[in-house]
Amino acid sequence: MLFDPKPKESRKDLFDRENELMELKNSIEQGPLITLCIGVRRSGKTSLIRTFMNEYRYPSLYLDARKLSDYGYSRAGFLRLIADGFNEYRGLVDKLKDHLKKIKGVRISQIGIEFEYSSRDVSFSSILEQLDRYAEKHETIFLVVFDEAQELRFLSGYRRLDIRKIIAWSYDTLHNIKFILTGSEVGLLHEFLGFSDPESPLYGRVKNMVTVDRFSKEKSLEFLEVGFNEIGFSPPKEVLETVVEKLDGIPGWLALYGYTVAQKKRFDVLEEVLEEAITLALSEISKLKKYSELYLYVLRAIAIDCNTWKCIKNYIETKTGKILANARLYYILKNLENFSIITKENDEYVFLDPIYREASKRL
Ligand SMILES: Nc1ncnc2c1ncn2[C@@H]1O[C@H](COP(=O)(O)OP(=O)(O)OP(=O)(O)O)[C@@H](O)[C@H]1O
């Protein structure tokens, strides 16, 4: 169902991403080792990748790095994440059994793969080596997909893991492994990977980018029409036009509207959907307060169209009664860009999503 609120897993539920699927395919088959999938929040990055994995059926590992916040940003937490990736599809471990058995500290049982977390022998590179051999033997490509890959940055540190180094090593050594990296905090992802940062292990390595854009106005209308048709609803065109205007072509919010209509069996739910979307966005941006109250002031300023550097600075200084150092404001704005909340257009800071703007007015 097009309006299912979960990330999509198959082509029949994924609206209009044929070009992006093709771009991904070309990138995996002919492009460099690393493909980045980028796009604003809720644009459908996870859906695109999950569908791609299911449709094209390369042997693959899907790893959602958010789980590390639960498993721990440690070697053991990372291995648990990898084990989950293997165990997600029953057939995968069976297929790879002979190769995985060669890695010390790996146990294969009825439930799937387990790692001896204490064993220093289990390393991500030894796993990749075996996946590479499997792919070579079967004349295929093994895909390693990191969703929310910006989270991997917390893994590096003393006696921990720098995934970038292992990717760089894989880049130089292995020939049948490809990485897809995506995340909702695009700036952080770029910063972490550091393709143009001489300090980064990935500096200068070639990557490809697949962008998942929001839908155009026409596509948004078509998305709603096709989705409603699928569930036997026929909403008036004017209603849909208002919905598209308010939700600005962001697939996640459009799907939420459709889903809510399907649940409540009426069309006048835009206000409720906006409220839900704003509440979601608000809970996300409110978390920034624990880093600094300044984030909230900056967001509030931009939300009321005080969006030049000078205006934001004046706004904060008036509100707090304190002088704000330029470096501090620069840091806060840069981070908000990195989190994919705002962007800079012609010297003005603007929200990427009107929902976040509305949420910021309530901070
Ligand atoms: N092309 C599409 N067709 C149908 N539904 C879609 C499409 N793209 C996104 N959606 C829906 O929008 C919502 C968000 O999609 P998804 O989680 O894939 O986006 P995302 O870009 O990964 O989001 P985030 O930035 O939060 O990680 C989900 O409900 C998904 O089902």
Ligand SMILES: [Mg+2]
């Ligand atoms: Mg996602």
